[in-house]
Amino acid sequence: MQLSNVVTIVKKEMTDTLRDRRTLIFMLLVPIAAIPLLMMGLSSLMVSQINKVKGETSEIVIQGSQFLPEDLQTVFSEASGLAIKAEDEFEGKDLMEELKEGSFEALVVVPEGFGSNVQRETPAGIDIFYDEAEMKSEFAERKIKDILTDYKDRVVQKRMEGYGLSGELLNPFAITSQNVAPLQKMAGKEFGTILPYLIIIMCFMGAMYPAIDLAAGEKERGTLETLLVSPATRGEFVFGKYIVILITGIVAAFLSLGSLVFSLNYMVEDLFKGMSKMLAIEFDLSTIALVFLVVLPLAGIFAGVLLSVSIFARSFKEAQSYVTALNMLIILPAIVSFLPGVEIDYRMAIIPVVNASLIIKDAISGSIQWNFVFVALLSNTVLAAIALVFCKKWFEKESVLFRM
Amino acid sequence: MIKAEELTKIFKDKKRGEVRAVDHVSFTCEPGVVYGLLGPNGAGKTTTLRMLSTALRPTSGTAVINGVDVTKEPQKVRSQIGFLSGGTGLYGRLSPREMVAYFGKLYGMSKEAIEERIEKLFDMLDMHDFASARNEKLSGGMKQKVSIARSVVHDPPAMIFDEPTTGLDVMSSRTIVQFIRQCGDEGKTVIFSTHIMSEAMRLCDRVGIIHKGKLYAEGTVNEVLERSGTSNLEDAFIKIVGE
Numbered sequence: 001m002q003l004s005n006v007v008t009i010v011k012k013e014m015t016d017t018l019r020d021r022r023t024l025i026f027m028l029l030v031p032i033a034a035i036p037l038l039m040m041g042l043s044s045l046m047v048s049q050i051n052k053v054k055g056e057t058s059e060i061v062i063q064g065s066q067f068l069p070e071d072l073q074t075v076f077s078e079a080s081g082l083a084i085k086a087e088d089e090f091e092g093k094d095l096m097e098e099l100k101e102g103s104f105e106a107l108v109v110v111p112e113g114f115g116s117n118v119q120r121e122t123p124a125g126i127d128i129f130y131d132e133a134e135m136k137s138e139f140a141e142r143k144i145k146d147i148l149t150d151y152k153d154r155v156v157q158k159r160m161e162g163y164g165l166s167g168e169l170l171n172p173f174a175i176t177s178q179n180v181a182p183l184q185k186m187a188g189k190e191f192g193t194i195l196p197y198l199i200i201i202m203c204f205m206g207a208m209y210p211a212i213d214l215a216a217g218e219k220e221r222g223t224l225e226t227l228l229v230s231p232a233t234r235g236e237f238v239f240g241k242y243i244v245i246l247i248t249g250i251v252a253a254f255l256s257l258g259s260l261v262f263s264l265n266y267m268v269e270d271l272f273k274g275m276s277k278m279l280a281i282e283f284d285l286s287t288i289a290l291v292f293l294v295v296l297p298l299a300g301i302f303a304g305v306l307l308s309v310s311i312f313a314r315s316f317k318e319a320q321s322y323v324t325a326l327n328m329l330i331i332l333p334a335i336v337s338f339l340p341g342v343e344i345d346y347r348m349a350i351i352p353v354v355n356a357s358l359i360i361k362d363a364i365s366g367s368i369q370w371n372f373v374f375v376a377l378l379s380n381t382v383l384a385a386i387a388l389v390f391c392k393k394w395f396e397k398e399s400v401l402f403r404m
Numbered sequence: 405m406i407k408a409e410e411l412t413k414i415f416k417d418k419k420r421g422e423v424r425a426v427d428h429v430s431f432t433c434e435p436g437v438v439y440g441l442l443g444p445n446g447a448g449k450t451t452t453l454r455m456l457s458t459a460l461r462p463t464s465g466t467a468v469i470n471g472v473d474v475t476k477e478p479q480k481v482r483s484q485i486g487f488l489s490g491g492t493g494l495y496g497r498l499s500p501r502e503m504v505a506y507f508g509k510l511y512g513m514s515k516e517a518i519e520e521r522i523e524k525l526f527d528m529l530d531m532h533d534f535a536s537a538r539n540e541k542l543s544g545g546m547k548q549k550v551s552i553a554r555s556v557v558h559d560p561p562a563m564i565f566d567e568p569t570t571g572l573d574v575m576s577s578r579t580i581v582q583f584i585r586q587c588g589d590e591g592k593t594v595i596f597s598t599h600i601m602s603e604a605m606r607l608c609d610r611v612g613i614i615h616k617g618k619l620y621a622e623g624t625v626n627e628v629l630e631r632s633g634t635s636n637l638e639d640a641f642i643k644i645v646g647e
Contacts, residue, residue, distance in 0.1 A: 005510065008506070008509040008510060009510075012495075012498070012502075012506045015497075015498070015502070016495055016497050016498060019497040019538075020497060220493075221493035221494070221495070221496070222489070222491040222492050222493035223492070223493050223494065223495060225454075225457075225459055225487065225489065225492065226487060226492060226507070226554065226555075227510075228457075228458075228459040229457040229458055229459055229482055229485065229487045230482060230507060230510040230511060231479055231482045231483050231510060231511055231512060232510045233479065398460055398461070399415075399416075401459075402454075402459075402460070
């Protein structure tokens with residue numbers, strides 16, 4: 001293999017590729033724009049949704065409200081965010097059915113003699129019914145529970161005082177939990193799940209169009225034969241094309257990473273007020289270097305597999321349909337970072353894509369296990385090499401090049 | 405000089421089993437002579453020319469181009485030949501200049517040699533006006549000129565044309581025909597395949613008639629006409645092939 005030929009081929013294919021609008025969109029535009037847009041969209045949707053629900057009043061019905069102690073009745077009627085609907089409104093109707101249908105958000109059932117039972121220190125119960133599938137109903141339930149708990153505490157306090165005991169008796173010590181996770185780990189938990197997936201998918205999509213164009217495209221344009229009869233060897237062509245596809249994949253992956261770091265540091269503050277501190281991931285150089293180390297052989301696998309599929313395909317269209325199927329095959333293992341409780345082990349470290357997804361996830365949360373990183377790199381590099389050799393074999397095979 | 409010796413290519417096809425696309429074909433093309441390989445679609449013309457150009461390896465037999473054997477030194481053969489077919493396309497996003505220069509580099513030419521050659525070819529083919537435009541924006545005739553310039557950038561002694569006018573409009577195919585004639589006049593060894601007999605009558609010094617992978621007749625156009633007792637190649641073809 002002559003290096004000068006490979007350089008010639010890489011230069012030409014790079015020029016050609018960078019002039020292709022489709023490639024530019026997937027290699028540059030999507031990785032740069034997708035993440036900020038996604039984050040902006042998701043967060044503003046979430047924030048507005050939460051604010052909307054929080055700001056609204058939930059309607060509740062208290063069945064048997066006349067049995068409530070008077071002071072508790074007042075608390076309910078004065079509670080902000082709760083509007084009490086009169087029971088009479090639903091006369092003749094099944095209140096439980098009405099709740100299920102969403103006529104109101106929660107139902108409090110007060111049994112007969114509740115107030116006097118409490119007064120007489122006889123055991124008493126009160127039921128709350130709500131619909132957990134509805135966010136509004138959940139909020140209503142929480143509010144009602146808060147009011148009742150408060151009231152219960154006051155009753156306890158009063159009773160103990162009646163017996164000449166201090167209210168502190170029931171509270172021998174205070175429990176306060178404090179989060180000691182470093183910022184990086186917290187942020188890692190939040191965004192570590194989605195980032196590996198995004199990087200992997202962007203890497204694949206960035207390499208996708210150049211790969212299709214560089215082999216199936218040659219067949220479709222009728223330029224393949226002119227290459228085959230030129231003095232550069234088949235191996236040189238395959239290697240040159242492989243490098244170009246590899247580069248586009250890596251560039252796309254890193255633009256998406258860069259775009260994410262940028263969005264986290266500069267956009268989040270405006271989007272989520274008060275949450276910005278927690279989300280400001282510090283991507284230090286060693287994290288970025290590790291991500292690069294993991295993405296490199298993975299991009300190598302993608303480039304090899306995409307190129308061999310593209311060499312095999314008779315036309316641009318055929319290659320596209322194979323690549324669409326491949327895309328699904330990549331998404332499934334990449335999604336593993338979303339799954340809670342999936343931790344990297346030696347078995348996971350061998351499986352391509354899965355290993356990269358888990359290692360990037362760990363790297364972002366600041367915990368790197370080098371033994372697994374090493375196994376993953378080795379496994380991915382070997383697979384990338386096999387894919388490259390496979391491409392070369394196919395590019396030398398007449399029945400593949402001139403498939404009828 | 406191009407010399408085919410018992411060239412044979414067998415394809416393995418799932419449905420049809422073994423297919424003898426080219427079956428013991430031998431012929432010789434001399435420098436300065438335009439040799440036409442005539443036959444209907446599927447006769448084995450393209451396969452024969454692909455073996456000559458080293459895109460395919462012969463199953464048996466061989467061809468020698470300018471003294472170099474295609475089975476022994478395919479890499480060396482490639483710098484001896486220029487190849488052009490009707491289906492040959494261009495890189496749409498490159499300009500004619502970039503495209504021709506790319507192939508010059510692949511053929512191992514120096515930067516200066518490429519520059520010089522491009523000037524000469526673009527003068528000859530009158531291509532300077534669109535030398536820096538993108539190939540995809542060019543007209544059919546312009547595209548053919550780019551293909552021609554690409555095929556001869558390394559000034560090969562032998563030229564192989566596979567159905568060069570198929571699918572081209574009148575102007576483009578005229579450009580190609582003139583170019584083939586010119587190659588012969590310059591003393592290059594020229595072989596081209598076609599299924600259009602009138603084109604062969606106009607262009608060829610010698611012809612070979614190929615059908616179902618076998619070479620049925622060979623000689624100068626007049627010899628072939630005489631032997632078949634006909635006045636044009638089309639009738640001669642029908643008579644020789646015996647259908």
